[in-house]
Amino acid sequence: xxxxxxxxxxxxxxxxxxxxxxxxxxxxxxxxxxxxxxxxxxxxxxxxxxxxxxxxxxxxxxxxxxxxxxxxxxxxxxxxxxxxxxxxxxxxxxxxxxxxxxxxxxxxxxxxxxxxxxxxxxxxxxxxxxxxxxxxxxxxxxxxxxxxxxxxxxxxxxxxxxxxxxxxxxxxxxxxxxxxxxxxxxxxxxxxxxxxxxxxxxxxxxxxxxxxxxxxxxxxxxxxxxxxxxxxxxxxxxxxxxxxxxxxxxxxxxxxxxxxxxxxxxxxxxxxxxxxxxxxxxxxxxxxxxxxxxxxxxxxxxxxxxxxxxxxxxxxxxxxxxxxxxxxxxxxxxxxxxxxxxxxxxxxxxxxxxxxxxxxxxxxxxxxxxxxxxxxxxxxxxxxxxxxxxxxxxxxxxxxxxxxxxxxxxxxxxxxxxxxxxxxxxxxxxxxxxxxxxxxxxxxxxxxxxxxxxxxxxxxxxxxxx
Amino acid sequence: xxxxxxxxxxxxxxxxxxxxxxxxxxxxxxxxxxxxxxxxxxxxxxxxxxxxxxxxxxxxxxxxxxxxxxxxxxxxxxxxxxxxxxxxxxxxxxxxxxxxxxxxxxxxxxxxxxxxxxxxxxxxxxxxxxxxxxxxxxxxxx
Numbered sequence: 001x002x003x004x005x006x007x008x009x010x011x012x013x014x015x016x017x018x019x020x021x022x023x024x025x026x027x028x029x030x031x032x033x034x035x036x037x038x039x040x041x042x043x044x045x046x047x048x049x050x051x052x053x054x055x056x057x058x059x060x061x062x063x064x065x066x067x068x069x070x071x072x073x074x075x076x077x078x079x080x081x082x083x084x085x086x087x088x089x090x091x092x093x094x095x096x097x098x099x100x101x102x103x104x105x106x107x108x109x110x111x112x113x114x115x116x117x118x119x120x121x122x123x124x125x126x127x128x129x130x131x132x133x134x135x136x137x138x139x140x141x142x143x144x145x146x147x148x149x150x151x152x153x154x155x156x157x158x159x160x161x162x163x164x165x166x167x168x169x170x171x172x173x174x175x176x177x178x179x180x181x182x183x184x185x186x187x188x189x190x191x192x193x194x195x196x197x198x199x200x201x202x203x204x205x206x207x208x209x210x211x212x213x214x215x216x217x218x219x220x221x222x223x224x225x226x227x228x229x230x231x232x233x234x235x236x237x238x239x240x241x242x243x244x245x246x247x248x249x250x251x252x253x254x255x256x257x258x259x260x261x262x263x264x265x266x267x268x269x270x271x272x273x274x275x276x277x278x279x280x281x282x283x284x285x286x287x288x289x290x291x292x293x294x295x296x297x298x299x300x301x302x303x304x305x306x307x308x309x310x311x312x313x314x315x316x317x318x319x320x321x322x323x324x325x326x327x328x329x330x331x332x333x334x335x336x337x338x339x340x341x342x343x344x345x346x347x348x349x350x351x352x353x354x355x356x357x358x359x360x361x362x363x364x365x366x367x368x369x370x371x372x373x374x375x376x377x378x379x380x381x382x383x384x385x386x387x388x389x390x391x392x393x394x395x396x397x398x399x400x401x402x403x404x405x406x407x408x409x410x411x412x413x414x415x416x417x418x419x420x421x422x423x424x425x426x427x428x429x430x431x432x433x434x435x436x437x438x439x440x441x442x443x444x445x446x447x448x449x450x451x452x453x454x455x456x457x458x459x460x461x462x463x464x465x466x
Numbered sequence: 467x468x469x470x471x472x473x474x475x476x477x478x479x480x481x482x483x484x485x486x487x488x489x490x491x492x493x494x495x496x497x498x499x500x501x502x503x504x505x506x507x508x509x510x511x512x513x514x515x516x517x518x519x520x521x522x523x524x525x526x527x528x529x530x531x532x533x534x535x536x537x538x539x540x541x542x543x544x545x546x547x548x549x550x551x552x553x554x555x556x557x558x559x560x561x562x563x564x565x566x567x568x569x570x571x572x573x574x575x576x577x578x579x580x581x582x583x584x585x586x587x588x589x590x591x592x593x594x595x596x597x598x599x600x601x602x603x604x605x606x607x608x
């Protein structure tokens with residue numbers, strides 16, 4: 001037991017998940033092992049996912065979906081919703097579960113877009129409020145000045161690093177900064193709204209410096225993060241035309257930009273941290289917290305510092321596992337240079353990152369979206385004075401999911417993510433090693449990496465809330 | 467050909483290990499399942515009337531200076547049980563049981579009892595609403 005009482009509150013998660021039982025843990029881990037060995041024996045010998053075989057869909061359909069009216073409409077909707085979120089955050093109730101801002105930003109968008117991106121492609125792009133504002137300002141400038149705005153050249157070595165660091169910062173704000181230090185979202189609506197305004201200023205400034213589209217590809221956290229998940233899906237836009245492609249194939253060329261590996265590692269690390277802080281890391285966090293609080297730091301500062309340390313440890317741990325795997329592959333005869341290996345297998349972690357998201361936030365998403373589309377929609381400020389759509393008295397049915405249903409989705413997500421990750425890694429290996437035997441040998445290393453992540457994921461689920 | 471046989475052998479070994487693990491662990495994990503009491507059919511979660519203790523000791527959470535004595539209390543129940551606990555507080559506040567969304571006011575130096583059926587599975591928090599101070603964590607197992 002902690003000497004100091006940790007200030008913890010579960011701002012959004014009214015119902016938290018039960019830890020998965022030991023027998024399901026064993027099932028999950030066994031299936032992972034069996035599937036992995038099975039995968040080795042049926043493996044194909046030539047790369048199948050290096051080319052995405054993109055085929056355009058009908059021009060009319062594509063034109064309606066990507067045309068100017070749709071762009072204007074989606075952009076305006078994005079800006080409007082950002083406005084509603086900021087306004088609710090600043091003017092609405094302090095009660096986190098009653099304020100539109102928190103659920104909309106941290107659940108509906110943050111968890112919803114990865115899901116929709118995998119299924120439908122990069123759906124965030126048209127709704128991106130900052131891109132819409134940036135393009136509107138750019139258009140106005142061009143109309144007034146009679147020339148397109150000039151931009152600085154973006155230093156290509158930076159690649160996606162700004163987005164990766166931004167992702168860590170975002171999750172830090174979400175789960176570390178909030179003084180309630182709670183599960184899921186610990187930050188207050190007011191702080192969230194202020195942070196959104198700061199981020200808007202920063203993003204518009206960067207877009208002015210480097211150009212709207214350039215910044216969306218490299219530095220804008222949400223574009224890069226949601227865009228990463230959209231690479232797994234079967235729909236993508238090329239040269240302004242919507243098309244269908246081989247699922248997973250687009251991912252194989254996603255990580256060629258510097259900083260991509262950091263992005264996907266940050267994604268796994270942040271989800272791990274959030275899943276572990278109340279379970280697997282609880283003891284360690286309490287000890288570190290006690291020690292820091294004992295040195296005279298304030299309780300809030302101690303908790304933030306402790307959580308920051310553990311968040312960074314997660315990042316280092318995930319990176320270490322992956323880099324050991326890469327080092328191992330390098331020892332296999334005929335291996336490409338280390339640098340190429342390191343970025344060449346980064347995309348194989350995207351499915352793991354997605355599986356972690358589903359495993360940790362599936363139930364929160366299902367419960368909180370009921371709130372989103374009932375009382376939060378009709379009464380965004382949470383003042384109990386408005387009822388815009390007549391749904392203000394609605395509530396969350398926590399019986400919608402049984403504990404068993406949640407467990408199966410969690411374990412299922414991890415197992416499927418594992419298989420997809422292995423598939424991508426094997427395919428890349430057959431492309432890098434001309435000799436199939438060597439390619440297969442290199443994959444023992446990636447297999448070890450994937451099994452580590454999947455079993456760590458299962459372990460986190462089994463230890464949550466301990 | 468040879469390597470294929472090795473692979474198959476490895477696969478079989480993995481299955482064997484997995485099955486063994488499963489048998490060993492399953493016994494452990496599902497032991498409690500047989501003893502699950504019949505689920506209640508009561509839908510109402512507003513039945514928070516005081517009821518006399520029935521055999522089992524009703525846990526009491528003592529709040530001193532706005533904090534639970536001995537830290538946040540962990541209470542575990544099976545689905546279908548009745549969730550019973552009492553809160554003794556030296557400060558006045560509102561006690562909120564999340565998920566079940568039950569609220570009860572407590573006076574300074576007063577005592578309130580909760581008694582309601584465990585109809586929702588999961589982990590839920592009971593907190594002093596004004597102080598945002600958790601006092602208990604209720605676990606409802608299926």
